[in-house]
Each structure stands twice: as C-alpha cells, then as structure tokens.
Amino acid sequence: MTEQTTLAPLSSLSPAELEAFLETQRTAYAELQGHGLKLDLTRGKPSAEQLDLCNELLELPRGYKDASGTDTRNYGGLAGLPELRAMFADLLWVEPEQVVAGGNSSLTMMHDCLVQLLLHGGPDSPKPWSQEETVKFICPVPGYDRHFTMLASYGIEMLSVPMNDDGPDVEAVRELVKDPAVKGIWIVPTYANPSGGTCSQEVASALASMDTAAPDFRIFWDNAYAFHHLTEDEAKSADIITLASGSGHPNRPLMFASTSKITFAGAGVAFLAASQTNVDWYLGHQQYASIGPDKVNQLRHIQFFGSAEGVREHMARHRDILAPKFGAVDAALQSALAGREVATWSKPSGGYFVNLDVLDGTASRVVELAKAAGISLTPAGASFPKGEDPRDRNIRLAPSFPVLAEVETAMAGVATCVLLAAAEKLAGVQG
Structure with a gap:
C-alpha cells in the first residue's frame, strides 16, 4: 500500500480551500471529457502483444501422436x-x-x-x-x-x-x-x-x-x-x-x-x-x-x-510486457493521490489486477465519472457477493489489455475522477 505523503490530506483543507480544490478538479475533469477517450480497464484480458507470444501454436502440432503413440485426433x-x-x-x-x-x-x-x-x-x-x-x-x-x-x-x-x-x-x-x-x-x-x-x-x-x-x-x-x-x-x-x-x-x-x-x-x-x-x-x-x-x-x-521450465521461461516474457503497465498504474496514482488520504491501492508482484480503495461512499461515483469520460472500469462492488460493497469504496483495475500509453492516459483520468468524487463527498455536494 502507498506510504508517500507529499500532498496535503483533503480532509485538512479549510472550507474555502476545499471549494477551490473542487473547482480545480471540475475543470480538470471537463478537460478529461474533452479528450474523447475510449479506454477499457474492465477485465484482465491478455493484450494482443501477449497473445502474439503464442502464435507458434497456430502452426502446431507437428504430427498427431503423443509420446506414447496415442492418436490425439480420436x-x-x-x-x-x-x-x-x-x-x-x-x-x-x-x-x-x-x-x-x-x-x-x-x-x-x-x-x-x-x-x-x-x-x-x-x-x-x-x-x-x-x-x-x-x-x-x-x-x-x-x-x-x-x-x-x-x-x-x-x-x-x-x-x-x-x-x-x-x-x-x-x-x-x-x-x-x-x-x-x-x-x-x-x-x-x-x-x-x-x-x-x-x-x-x-x-x-x-x-x-x-x-x-x-x-x-x-x-x-x-x-x-x-x-x-x-x-x-x-x-x-x-x-x-x-x-x-x-x-x-x-x-x-x-x-x-x-x-x-x-x-x-x-x-x-x-x-x-x-x-x-x-x-x-x-x-x-x-x-x-x-x-x-x-x-x-x-x-x-x-x-x-x-517442459515445465519452458512454461516458466514463457511467463518471463509475459512479465516483460505486463510489468511496465502495472508500474504505470502505480506511478499515476502516486503522482495524483499520495498524501491526499482519499485512496489506497495495492502494488502487486504478480497477477492481473490492482486493488483500489477510495473514500468510503465514492466508488460508484468514481466509476460513473470515469464512464462519462470514456474510461470503462469494472463496476464498483464487483469484487463482493451480489456486487454489494457495504462501504462503496472498492474498485478493481485491470491494466493488462490496453497498450502502455493507454494505461498511462486512463490512470491519469481515473486519478482525476477519484479526486473529484472525494472533493464532492467532503464538500457535501451532489455530483
């Protein structure tokens, strides 16, 4: 989870400062909407680059019998x-x-x-x-x-x-x-x-x-x-x-x-x-x-x-493609949110997802804002039975499918949505 505290917590702002911050985020969000984005972070799908690693499969198998002589066609x-x-x-x-x-x-x-x-x-x-x-x-x-x-x-x-x-x-x-x-x-x-x-x-x-x-x-x-x-x-x-x-x-x-x-x-x-x-x-x-x-x-x-070692070597090639995307998620969230005390997120050493917890009661609003800006996220609460997160704070991020530049753009947008939703919540205004 994040530790960096370079920015002031939103909860520490005076009413006037919070109102000014809210206006700044509204402006940033309007600019985000103006980009006409169409980005998808909804599911952990392999990217085309990852799938290309396996294209040799399209030319296999050589022959149709396994090592024991079994005819695999039957x-x-x-x-x-x-x-x-x-x-x-x-x-x-x-x-x-x-x-x-x-x-x-x-x-x-x-x-x-x-x-x-x-x-x-x-x-x-x-x-x-x-x-x-x-x-x-x-x-x-x-x-x-x-x-x-x-x-x-x-x-x-x-x-x-x-x-x-x-x-x-x-x-x-x-x-x-x-x-x-x-x-x-x-x-x-x-x-x-x-x-x-x-x-x-x-x-x-x-x-x-x-x-x-x-x-x-x-x-x-x-x-x-x-x-x-x-x-x-x-x-x-x-x-x-x-x-x-x-x-x-x-x-x-x-x-x-x-x-x-x-x-x-x-x-x-x-x-x-x-x-x-x-x-x-x-x-x-x-x-x-x-x-x-x-x-x-x-x-x-x-x-x-x-061999089993061949599987391990193949997964290292996947890692080379995926790791920079996960690094981009963390970099974007750190840059915009560290110290604001409105979100925490995982920095996984494996898998396909980043777990983002935002200010209680704002996850649905973040997803709504992101969608309106052209960034599709997994529905808030999807990681809970019946899709019901009692604190409305959890969002699953899936950065594997888009290219790296799109991940960077999408995550900067998500951070803007998190800040806007948090500012709205703390200022007591309806989105």
Whole structure:
C-alpha cells in the first residue's frame, strides 16, 4: 500500500480551500471529457502483444501422436495427455496421477465440480448438497466476481470474510465452519484477484487442518495466477494438497489452474489437481458428459512449452510486457493521490489486477465519472457477493489489455475522477 505523503490530506483543507480544490478538479475533469477517450480497464484480458507470444501454436502440432503413440485426433483419454499432466504436476507440486487436463476453461471445471457436489455429493458427503436444507460458501472479499455469480446462480448463500495480504481471515473462517451448512470456501491463493496478496503457508495449513462441522467441506483453490509474476521475486504457492493430506483431510482441496492467460485465452488447457479419490470422483461423473478433451490442443501445448521450465521461461516474457503497465498504474496514482488520504491501492508482484480503495461512499461515483469520460472500469462492488460493497469504496483495475500509453492516459483520468468524487463527498455536494 502507498506510504508517500507529499500532498496535503483533503480532509485538512479549510472550507474555502476545499471549494477551490473542487473547482480545480471540475475543470480538470471537463478537460478529461474533452479528450474523447475510449479506454477499457474492465477485465484482465491478455493484450494482443501477449497473445502474439503464442502464435507458434497456430502452426502446431507437428504430427498427431503423443509420446506414447496415442492418436490425439480420436476419442478417449478423459484425464488428458499424460505428458501434459506431468508437466503441470511439476508446476503445481502434485503427482501426475493427481492432475486432470481438460478443455480450455478452469471456470468450467469449477462449475462441473460444484454441480456434481450439488447433484451427487462428494466422496465423503452424507448426501448430495442439494438435499441439504441450506448450502453456504465462504467468500473472501474483495474476491473474484465470477466465483460469486456462480454460487448465486444456484441459490448458495455467501458469507463474506476479509481477504488479507496473507490470505483469508483464518479466525473468521474458523468461526463460520462451525455451521454444518457451510460447505466450502473460494480462494485465489496466489496473487489474489483483485488484491494481489498470496496465501501464506501458515494460513493454508490452518485452512487445510481446521475442524469443520461439514465432513465434506471443500476448498475451491483457484490457482489462476500461480505463474503470473510481475517481478523476479516470485511468490510460491502454498502446497495445499500436501497440507490437507498430512492433516487428515486429503479430499478437502480442489485445485484449479489453466493456460488461459499463458497461451490463448479461448484455446488453452485447464487443469484440476486433487487427491486421487477426488480425481476418480470427478472423472467418474465426467465420463457421462465427455468422451475426452481436445487432445490435439493439448499436444500443441506440449510441443509449444516442451517442459515445465519452458512454461516458466514463457511467463518471463509475459512479465516483460505486463510489468511496465502495472508500474504505470502505480506511478499515476502516486503522482495524483499520495498524501491526499482519499485512496489506497495495492502494488502487486504478480497477477492481473490492482486493488483500489477510495473514500468510503465514492466508488460508484468514481466509476460513473470515469464512464462519462470514456474510461470503462469494472463496476464498483464487483469484487463482493451480489456486487454489494457495504462501504462503496472498492474498485478493481485491470491494466493488462490496453497498450502502455493507454494505461498511462486512463490512470491519469481515473486519478482525476477519484479526486473529484472525494472533493464532492467532503464538500457535501451532489455530483
């Protein structure tokens, strides 16, 4: 979070000074509107430059058989190609037989697991979750909006807990899991969406080992950004599967990952990693929905990466493109907002997002102002269940997609909107 204090806090200004400041920001905002911008910071999509890193995939695979001689053009192989499973097992710190390589979307795998738990229950469920009177999930906030909308679509009650720099608030979780209706928790453990924090080994261990009233409590461990480093100081994901197994709860975690932000967003490979029991459970139900994934696409990924080390080298090339954009976000916010005491923001060392907290009660106004100036931001509150941020202060920034110059322009505009909304709030005027 920011520490620099070069400018006076807005709250320290006299009424006359605040009124003058408000007029200055109104003028700056009018100039911003006059630029006719059309910039998008709404979602963490790879840029065209990042996608170009993977264009060799369009010329692959060479041949159609994998290392074992399997004809990838045909049916079969529900768990995915062994060579690709082994490659990502290395990266995810599990054994190859604990990995399923599927289609292009890890979100689809998460949805499949949730639906199967509702319809059939898990290996250690007394009954299908849908037969429970109530099903509740713990949702660390700020968090990933698609996790929350998935739960909402099935009427699952969402319980918010704070997402700290080292992971979910363990004591808050410990209290909630005393309720047998609490069946799971969502976690983006590495470079969390949107806070950028990484779940520590200590927090992961507590989550893996704590007593829960529900015998089939599940940790949906969405390791979407495990390899998405922005600096050479790479965060290491906690080994949740080993921790859970060692504490007597081997089936508790379901880990998900994908190459969606590594190769092509719509044509990558998704992975499930879990205990052997969970893998068998997943495939046992999946056999009725599929006769096998796109193994031709899996083969091209094997040939493109070559090895786990090839994945790591490829991600360093992504870092070279992304890091300057995240630096531009921080520079713009520092320049305009440091010391004003109207905003704090994360400076992540990985992932795809910057978490911006503005003055309470102004996030919706900031997003509204930005939109009217041609800068699209994720809706205020999107990182909370039902899109409801009780303090109306949180905004998720996604700088990956625009080119660097557009990020710089957009963030200068966002800073202007933050200052104008804060000045309006402190002066007690309607926007």
